[in-house]
Amino acid sequence: MRALDIIRAKRDGRVLTRGEIDAFVAGVTDGSWPDYQVSALLMAILLRGMTLDEATHLTHSMIGSGVRLDWSDIQGSFAGGVAVDKHSTGGVGDKTSLILAPLAAACGALVPMMSGRGLGHTGGTLDKLAAIPGFRTDLSLAEMRTALVATGCVLIRQTADVAPADRRLYALRDATATVESLPLISSSILSKKVTEGIGALVMDVKVGSGGFMARVDDARELARWLVGIATRSGVRTEAFLTRMDTPLGRTVGNANEVHEAIATLKGQGPADLESLSVHLAARMLVMAGAAGEHDAEEQIRNALTSGRGLQKFADILSAQGGDPRVIDDPSLMPMADHERMIPAPRSGFVSKLDAGAVGHAAVVLGAGRDHVDGIIDPGVGIDVLAPEGTEVREGDAVLRVIYRDAARRDAALARLTTAVDISDAAPAPRPLILETIRAQEQP
Ligand code: URA
DSSP: OOHHHHHHHHHTTOOOOHHHHHHHHHHHHHSOSOHHHHHHHHHHHHHHOOOHHHHHHHHHHHHHTSOOOOOTTTGGGSTTSSBEEEEEOOOSSOOHHHHHHHHHHHTTOBEEEEEOOOOTTSOOHHHHHTTSTTOOOOOOHHHHHHHHHHHSEEEEEOOTTSSHHHHHHHHHHHHTTOTTOHHHHHHHHHHHHHTTOOSEEEEEEEESTTSSBSSHHHHHHHHHHHHHHHHHTTOEEEEEEEEOSSOSSSEEESHHHHHHHHHHHTTOSOHHHHHHHHHHHHHHHHHHTSSOTTTHHHHHHHHHHTTHHHHHHHHHHHHTTOOGGGGTOGGGSOOOSEEEEEEOSSSEEEEEEOHHHHHHHHHHHTSSOSSTTOOOOTTOEEEESSOTTOEEOTTOEEEEEEESOHHHHHHHHHHTTTTEEEESSOOOOOOSEEEEEOTTOOO
């Protein structure tokens, strides 16, 4: 099957056969398709689109380019009998994985969570975990299985043999302005998630300046593709559109986010972070069949208030070589020792605290990376002292910038000049969860 014929077929708007999609993915994986032919097909897909069947098959083919994990020998001992995960399209201050994974595991679920590094202004779970002394995310398959049997949850990195086709495709999409295709985004995300051997999935599709999609309509469309493909792949899936125009919780960075996640597991977290984490964890239980519609949230709340979620987090730390003393002593994590407050320019109510601006400022400080080889400083970041809706007086601190390097601080401050708006009247409270997308709503 010639690459040229497959490119021509999609260029002319034809639906690709399974054989053609498999030939494409094989050519991407073994290198027999040169960059220019892969890129040409990617552009044809962007312009001509794909059917749900094509995108589902592309996802399967990409999964088949690497290993697929299988928990069938152990999952029967866990609640619901299938492994379950949550995936977020990425946000600013989004540390829910660190909270909901132990909460769901504390309720008996099996959670083999594989995460990626952050890129751009959205943080990555792996980078946050790297702030914990000793914590290993590079477990071998055998170590992963041992840890899962012991605790029901692992928090690890995607290994090189997870959907290797996606790595080459993503790099080429990035360089050829073809990232934005919904079937390509969905197959990229799901090829890495379905590989975890899960039978259930909850998707958090962020909407707003700090997310991957700025507009609700676009996020809804993406959520429909994700739910459609995952469901056709045998993974029971539900997606939530959640607001990401202001940071989630009160911290943006790495060590400070881990600290806040631990505080939330102690019942001392901010309301927005706690409620979203509890909701998503409860939906994980429902999707996995580990709890009913009516008692899932109660089970998760019990795990939170009883301290079982926190204990599970400690067990996960120990199983993966991390120092569980960070739970009582966050100073064991690196923390930069300079700070600069951003004051309210006038008295009133904080009516805007822009997630995109805060996320970009955090990257400039060194809390994120703007290219794949960027080095993260886990001890820098931004704390939100006056979240949206807070009444402030002129000069009150709204943000705390935690930094090591004055030049980076100044660059971050420049990013923050338009991040905060103050209004005379209190802004109307807005819901955090905007919509739920279920399996019947196909793209
Ligand atoms: N995240 C991914 O993993 N892939 C995409 O294409 C976009 C976001």
